[in-house]
Amino acid sequence: MKVAVLAKEVPDLEAAVKVVDGGGALDIEKRRVLNFFDEIAVEAALKLKEGNDAEVYAVSAGAGWGIEALRRALAMGVPTAYLIDDPALENSDSLTVARALAAFVGEEGFDLIIGGRQATDDEAGLVGPMVAQVLDIPYVVGVVSLEAEEGAVVVARETEAGRETLRVPLPALVTAEKGLVEPRMPAVTGVMKAMKAQIDRKTLADLGVEADEALPVSGYSPPPKRGGVKMISGEPVEQAKELVRLLKEEAKAL
Amino acid sequence: MSIWVLCEGAGDHYRSSTYELLSEARKLAGSDTTALVVGDDAAFKDKLAGLAGKVVVLAGDNLSPYSAESWIGAIAPVLEEETPALVLCGEGQRTRDILPALAARLDVAAITNAIGLRQEGDAFIVHRPVQGGKAYADYSVSGSCLVAFRPNSFLPDAPADLATTEEERAVSAPASRVELVDSVVEEGKRVDITEAQVVACGGRGMKNAENLKLLDELGTMLGGTYGVTRAIVDAGWEGADHSIQVGKSGKTISPALYFGCGISGIIHHTMGMDTSKVIVAVNTDPEAPIFEYADYGIVGDALQVLPAIIEEIKQLKASA
Numbered sequence: 147m148k149v150a151v152l153a154k155e156v157p158d159l160e161a162a163v164k165v166v167d168g169g170g171a172l173d174i175e176k177r178r179v180l181n182f183f184d185e186i187a188v189e190a191a192l193k194l195k196e197g198n199d200a201e202v203y204a205v206s207a208g209a210g211w212g213i214e215a216l217r218r219a220l221a222m223g224v225p226t227a228y229l230i231d232d233p234a235l236e237n238s239d240s241l242t243v244a245r246a247l248a249a250f251v252g253e254e255g256f257d258l259i260i261g262g263r264q265a266t267d268d269e270a271g272l273v274g275p276m277v278a279q280v281l282d283i284p285y286v287v288g289v290v291s292l293e294a295e296e297g298a299v300v301v302a303r304e305t306e307a308g309r310e311t312l313r314v315p316l317p318a319l320v321t322a323e324k325g326l327v328e329p330r331m332p333a334v335t336g337v338m339k340a341m342k343a344q345i346d347r348k349t350l351a352d353l354g355v356e357a358d359e360a361l362p363v364s365g366y367s368p369p370p371k372r373g374g375v376k377m378i379s380g381e382p383v384e385q386a387k388e389l390v391r392l393l394k395e396e397a398k399a400l
Numbered sequence: 401m402s403i404w405v406l407c408e409g410a411g412d413h414y415r416s417s418t419y420e421l422l423s424e425a426r427k428l429a430g431s432d433t434t435a436l437v438v439g440d441d442a443a444f445k446d447k448l449a450g451l452a453g454k455v456v457v458l459a460g461d462n463l464s465p466y467s468a469e470s471w472i473g474a475i476a477p478v479l480e481e482e483t484p485a486l487v488l489c490g491e492g493q494r495t496r497d498i499l500p501a502l503a504a505r506l507d508v509a510a511i512t513n514a515i516g517l518r519q520e521g522d523a524f525i526v527h528r529p530v531q532g533g534k535a536y537a538d539y540s541v542s543g544s545c546l547v548a549f550r551p552n553s554f555l556p557d558a559p560a561d562l563a564t565t566e567e568e569r570a571v572s573a574p575a576s577r578v579e580l581v582d583s584v585v586e587e588g589k590r591v592d593i594t595e596a597q598v599v600a601c602g603g604r605g606m607k608n609a610e611n612l613k614l615l616d617e618l619g620t621m622l623g624g625t626y627g628v629t630r631a632i633v634d635a636g637w638e639g640a641d642h643s644i645q646v647g648k649s650g651k652t653i654s655p656a657l658y659f660g661c662g663i664s665g666i667i668h669h670t671m672g673m674d675t676s677k678v679i680v681a682v683n684t685d686p687e688a689p690i691f692e693y694a695d696y697g698i699v700g701d702a703l704q705v706l707p708a709i710i711e712e713i714k715q716l717k718a719s720a
Contacts, residue, residue, distance in 0.1 A: 157531065159532050159648065159667050159668065159671075160667070163531045163534035163535050165535055172530070172531065172535055174531065182648065182649060183649075239509065240500075240510065241503070241504055241507070241510075244504060263496075264496075266532060266648055267530070267531055267532070268513075268530055268531075269512070269513050269529075269532075269652070269671075270510075270511075270512050270513060271496050271500065271512055272499075272500040272503070272510055272512065273500075274500070275468075275496075275497070275500035275501040275504070276500045276501060276503070276504040278501060279500070279501035279504035279505055280504060284469060284576070284577035284578045285468075285501070285578075286578060287468075287493070287496050287497050288493065288496070290642075300581065303493075304642065304643050305493060305583075306410065306492065306493060306592055307583075307585045307586065308583065308584045308585040308586040309583075309584045309586075310580060310581075310582065310583040310584070311580075311581040311582040311583075312578050312579065312580055312581060313578070313579040313581050314577070314578050314579075315577055315579075324642060324645075324649040324650070325642050361509050361511070361539045361540065361541060361545075362539070362540045363537050363538060363539055363540070364520075364523075364525060364538045364539070364540040365537075365538045366530075366535050366536065366537050366538075367535065367536045367538075368535060368536070369529075369533060369534065369535070369536065369674065370536075372679075372693065372694075372695060373695065375681070375691050375692070375694045375695065375696065375697040376695065376696050376697065377691075377697045377698070377699065378696060378697065378698050379699075382700055382701075382704040382705045382707075382708045383708045385698045385700060385705060385708070386705060386708030386709040386711070386712045387708075387712055389680065389696055389698065389709060389712075390709065390712040390713055390716060392696055393657070393678070393680070393696070394716065397657075397678045397695065397696075399656060399657040399677070399678040400622070400657075400713070400716065
């Protein structure tokens with residue numbers, strides 16, 4: 147079985163974000179990491195490598211970024227990583243990214259594609275299912291268990307009503323939800339190896355993909371300012387009385 | 401200019417987000433609002449009378465039980481033919497299944513996790529948080545676009561007085577390649593946390609699993625539910641399931657009233673609740689970041705303050 151992992155590089159959640167140019171752009175501190183859910187995807191792929199002798203590779207797409215994410219995947223134990231690196235990805239839409247990833251895995255070959263449920267920066271959850279649609283393969287979003295069978299994977303996911311188990315014939319795509327597996331910490335030797343690893347690059351032209359622009363942003367704004375916190379002092383019983391009064395009379399929330 | 405809303409059933413009614421989105425669509429498109437109903441969700445289509453100019457029901461094989469692949473196969477040709485300016489969906493699992501692949505198939509723009517919508521000239525402006533809520537972006541939409549909105553983004557307050565026509569369309573949907581092996585419905589599942597109007601959340605400051613019943617009691621008595629932080633889900637507390645985890649690796653909620661009890665308020669949690677309308681924080685540490693998000697703050701032990709709040713609300717209800 148051949149497993150492709152989609153690995154997105156995102157700003158660390160702790161990175162500072164500032165609205166600049168009068169709302170025209172964001173200035174994001176350069177602390178970049180492998181997306182939280184993609185790290186789970188990497189671990190799930192490594193489990194298939196160890197338990198089912200799967201061949202695993204990771205691929206990322208960026209406009210001058212992606213290497214950090216791929217080095218993390220390599221350090222965790224993914225043997226090979228590829229980067230689709232093209233300046234047009236700076237301001238392309240999600241479907242362009244999906245087409246590029248689909249074209250790449252189509253060339254490289256795969257039985258199963260594992261991505262994350264969403265990226266922590268834009269929380270959009272678009273690219274995974276879009277890749278499946280472009281490749282016309284079945285997919286399941288947000289899986290919390292994954293078992294390989296002959297020619298299929300059996301996955302589970304939480305639903306609004308409970309839990310469901312699904313069998314997906316290969317080739318297929320799944321996206322990882324928290325709880326699927328716990329990502330390992332890379333060993334020092336893994337980190338050393340990742341630093342030296344050769345990461346092959348492709349451009350959109352190499353893959354025969356034309357970039358479509360993302361929707362224009364007419365403006366960025368900082369988070370709305372709340373009115374400031376009103377602190378309520380006193381003993382618990384007094385605090386509760388005052389809080390309930392404020393929620394009822396002032397906030398009209400009760 | 402027409403706006404369609406993909407209605408989503410839950411049990412024997414539509415999710416509250418369906419009503420919100422139909423209301424918002426009526427404000428912008430008036431009688432050019434179309435409610436799109438697929439498969440079994442048509443069972444209670446009477447509830448849509450007055451809420452849309454038209455109800456379009458898609459009927460055919462393979463639509464029940466729900467599967468993303470079959471539904472996309474049914475919906476795509478209809479949208480291709482009708483080309484509405486916007487298709488609105490409520491954020492949630494089904495939307496995350498359908499919307500991205502549907503957008504790819506139709507080659508139209510897609511936005512998820514949106515919280516605001518307005519018209520500016522010929523364009524629609526879609527408002528959504530980015531970078532974990534550290535900034536907000538206004539996307540300018542002038543072509544067709546599929547947009548998913550967080551529940552509780554809009555008040556469903558537009559008049560529901562449209563003359564509603566109904567159109568049933570026979571569609572041929574492909575069988576899903578994904579096979580449903582087993583489906584477990586959990587009995588007594590609570591109010592859906594993403595749609596709840598009141599959510600009482602707890603973190604490590606709740607001390608132990610037993611105390612989560614205080615949150616449950618508070619949330620439930622106000623018609624809502626309770627939620628938890630990642631820390632106590634990962635610690636394996638009973639009653640702290642991932643399905644009610646709020647934050648980066650859990651659910652995103654936007655209730656009218658949020659209580660954060662024994663929660664410090666790191667971004668991993670706040671990005672899942674920072675669009676709540678009214679925020680109450682209870683924490684022993686006056687420096688806890690949660691107070692920066694709060695409207696009302698109490699420095700104190702949640703285990704002492706919560707029972708007092710519950711008692712006070714009981715009295716309020718008794719006197720009402």
